[in-house]
Amino acid sequence: MFRFWKRTIIFCIIISPLLYIFFIGYPIRKIAPSPGRSARCFKVGELREFVECYREGVRFNGLVMMKDVQNKASSFNPFGGELFFIALCIQILILLAILL
Amino acid sequence: MTRSLKLCLIVLSFFVYFLISPPFQAPDEPEHYQIIYFLTRLQYPRLVQDVRTSTNYQLLDTFEKVFNTTRVASENYVIPDFGAIKKFVSMKNTADGLPRIADPLSKQGHQPVLYHVLGAVFFSLSSLFHLDMVSQYYTVRALSTLFYFLSVFFAYHIFKYVFRKTAVAENLTVFFALNPVTLKAGIAVNPDIALVFFSLFSLWVTFKIGKKISLKHVLLFTLLSGLAVWTKFQGVVLVPFFIFIFFRKDGLIKKSVIFSLLFLTAFLFVIFPWFLLNIMRYGAPIIDNFSIMGRFNLPHYSLLQSLVQAVFEFRHTVMHYAGFWGWGDPYPFKPFFLIYAVMFLFLSFMGAAVAILRKNASNIALHVFLSSLLVFLFLVALRHKLTRFSGDIQGRYLLPVFVVFVVYLAEGMAFFLRKKIETVSGYFFYFTLFQYFFVLCFVIIPKYYV
Numbered sequence: 001m002f003r004f005w006k007r008t009i010i011f012c013i014i015i016s017p018l019l020y021i022f023f024i025g026y027p028i029r030k031i032a033p034s035p036g037r038s039a040r041c042f043k044v045g046e047l048r049e050f051v052e053c054y055r056e057g058v059r060f061n062g063l064v065m066m067k068d069v070q071n072k073a074s075s076f077n078p079f080g081g082e083l084f085f086i087a088l089c090i091q092i093l094i095l096l097a098i099l100l
Numbered sequence: 101m102t103r104s105l106k107l108c109l110i111v112l113s114f115f116v117y118f119l120i121s122p123p124f125q126a127p128d129e130p131e132h133y134q135i136i137y138f139l140t141r142l143q144y145p146r147l148v149q150d151v152r153t154s155t156n157y158q159l160l161d162t163f164e165k166v167f168n169t170t171r172v173a174s175e176n177y178v179i180p181d182f183g184a185i186k187k188f189v190s191m192k193n194t195a196d197g198l199p200r201i202a203d204p205l206s207k208q209g210h211q212p213v214l215y216h217v218l219g220a221v222f223f224s225l226s227s228l229f230h231l232d233m234v235s236q237y238y239t240v241r242a243l244s245t246l247f248y249f250l251s252v253f254f255a256y257h258i259f260k261y262v263f264r265k266t267a268v269a270e271n272l273t274v275f276f277a278l279n280p281v282t283l284k285a286g287i288a289v290n291p292d293i294a295l296v297f298f299s300l301f302s303l304w305v306t307f308k309i310g311k312k313i314s315l316k317h318v319l320l321f322t323l324l325s326g327l328a329v330w331t332k333f334q335g336v337v338l339v340p341f342f343i344f345i346f347f348r349k350d351g352l353i354k355k356s357v358i359f360s361l362l363f364l365t366a367f368l369f370v371i372f373p374w375f376l377l378n379i380m381r382y383g384a385p386i387i388d389n390f391s392i393m394g395r396f397n398l399p400h401y402s403l404l405q406s407l408v409q410a411v412f413e414f415r416h417t418v419m420h421y422a423g424f425w426g427w428g429d430p431y432p433f434k435p436f437f438l439i440y441a442v443m444f445l446f447l448s449f450m451g452a453a454v455a456i457l458r459k460n461a462s463n464i465a466l467h468v469f470l471s472s473l474l475v476f477l478f479l480v481a482l483r484h485k486l487t488r489f490s491g492d493i494q495g496r497y498l499l500p501v502f503v504v505f506v507v508y509l510a511e512g513m514a515f516f517l518r519k520k521i522e523t524v525s526g527y528f529f530y531f532t533l534f535q536y537f538f539v540l541c542f543v544i545i546p547k548y549y550v
Binding site for chain 2: 010013014015016017018020021026028033037038039040042043044045046047050060065068069071072073075076077080083084087088090091094095097098
C-alpha cells in the first residue's frame with residue numbers, strides 16, 4: 001500500500017508542470033499588445049516576472065488554453081495540434097503503467 | 101514489458117517535441133537547410149567572407165518566407181505569426197520552381213557535407229511527392245530523427261555494457277534520450293546529431309571488439325572517424341581515441357605503432373578530398389566561420405587569464421543541459437537552471453572520481469573518449485579568448501560524450517546517497533520525465549504558443 005502511494009506521489013510530481021499550466025495557467029495581459037507580439041507578460045525563464053505577472057494579468061488555463069495551443073500547433077501540419085495532445089495523453093498513460 | 105513501455109515513452113516524447121517545435125528554431129537550421137537545398141541543385145555553397153558586403157549569402161526569398169513566419173527564438177515576446185503560417189501552408193508553395201542562384205554563399209559553407217548530402221536525398225524524395233515547403237522541411241528533419249534513434253539505440257547498448265544491468269541501462273537511456281539538448285539535436289536540421297551517432301557507434305564498437313586488434317578493425321576505425329569528420333570537423337577527436345584503443349587493447353607497442361600509422365595514413369586518405377576542396381576554394385585545408393558568426397569584443401586576456409576563462413567557458417555547456425532551447429533566450433526558470441548546473445558538476449566530478457578509482461577497462465575507454473573531446477573544445481575556447489571572440493561552447497558540442505556524463509552522474513549519485521545503481525537510475529528516470537514536462541510547459545509552449 002505504501003508503495004502504491006509513493007508511486008502516486010512520484011507520478012503527480014512528474015506531471016506537476018502539466019497540472020500547473022492546466023489548472024493555474026500562464027499569466028497573460030488583459031489587452032493583447034500589437035499584432036505578432038505575445039500576450040505573455042513574462043519573459044520565458046524569468047521566475048520573478050512570472051510570479052509577479054499573476055497580480056496584473058489574467059490566467060490563461062484549462063480547456064481554453066488547450067484549444068488555443070491546439071489551433072496554433074495545427075498551423076504547421078494538419079492535425080498537428082490533435083496529434084500533440086493525443087501523444088501527450090498516451091505518454092501519461094504509459095507513465096502511469098510504468099509507475100503503478 | 102517495461103522495456104517496451106519505456107521505448108514507447110521515448111518515441112512519444114520525441115514525437116511531441118517534433119510536433120510542437122516550429123521549423124528553423126534550432127541553431128543554424130536555416131543555413132544548413134539551404135545548403136541541402138543547393139546540393140539538390142548540384143551546387144555547394146561557399147562560405148560567405150563578409151556578411152556586410154555579400155548579399156547572396158542570404159536566405160532565398162521563399163525560404164525566408166517560411167523563416168519569417170516562424171520567427172527565431174532570440175526575439176523576445178515575438179511568437180510565430182500563425183495566420184501567416186496557415187496562409188503559407190494553404191498556398192502549397194514548393195521549392196521545385198525556385199530560380200537558380202549563381203555562386204551561392206552560406207554562413208555554414210565551411211562545414212563538411214556528409215549530413216547535407218544525406219539531407220539532399222530526403223529533400224529530393226519529398227520533391228518527388230510534390231510536398232509543400234513546410235512538409236518538405238519536416239521530411240528533411242526526419243533525417244535527424246533517424247540519427248537520434250540510432251544514437252539512442254547505441255547509448256542503450258553502451259549503458260548496458262558499462263553497468264551490465266538491463267534495468268539501469270533502460271533508465272539511463274531514457275535520461276539520455278529525453279534531455280532537451282538531445283531532443284533538440286534530434287529535431288534540428290543540423291549535423292550535430294549525426295556526429296553523436298558516429299561517436300556512440302565508435303564507442304560501442306571499441307567495447308565489442310575483443311583483445312586482439314586486426315587489420316579489419318583498423319579499416320573500421322578509419323571508416324568511422326572518416327565519416328565523423330565528413331559530418332563535422334569536431335569528429336576528429338575520434339582519431340586520438342582510436343589510437344589509444346590500439347595501444348590499450350593489444351599491449352604490443354610495435355604492433356600498436358604500426359596500426360596507428362596505418363590508421364592515420366588511411367584516415368588522411370579518406371578526408372583528403374575535403375582538405376583539397378578547401379584548399380581549392382579558400383587556400384587552406386581547414387577553415388572556420390568564427391570571423392563572420394560573432395563579435396570580437398572580449399577584453400584583452402593574458403595567456404593565464406585566457407586559460408582560466410577557457411575552462412570557465414564550459415559553464416554554458418553544462419547549463420544548456422538544463423533545458424536551453426534555440427539560439428537565444430529560452431531557458432527554464434533561473435533557479436532550476438542554476439541548481440541543475442551545480443548538481444550536474446558536483447555529481448559529475450564525484451562520479452568521475454569514483455570511476456577513475458575503480459579502474460575497469462570500459463571506464464578507462466570512457467575517460468579517454470570524454471577527454472579527447474574536452475581537450476578539443478578547451479582549445480577552441482582558448483582560441484576564442486585569445487582572439488577576443490565572443491562565442492560560447494554549447495551543450496550540443498558536448499552531446500557526443502553526454503553518455504559519459506550520464507555514467508558519471510549515476511556513479512556520483514550512487515556514491516553520494518550510498519544507494520545501489522539500480523535505485524539511483526530510477527531517480528534519473530523520474531527526474532528526466534519531470535524535466536521533460538517542465539521544459540515543455542515553461543519553455544517551449546510559452547515561447548512559441550502563448
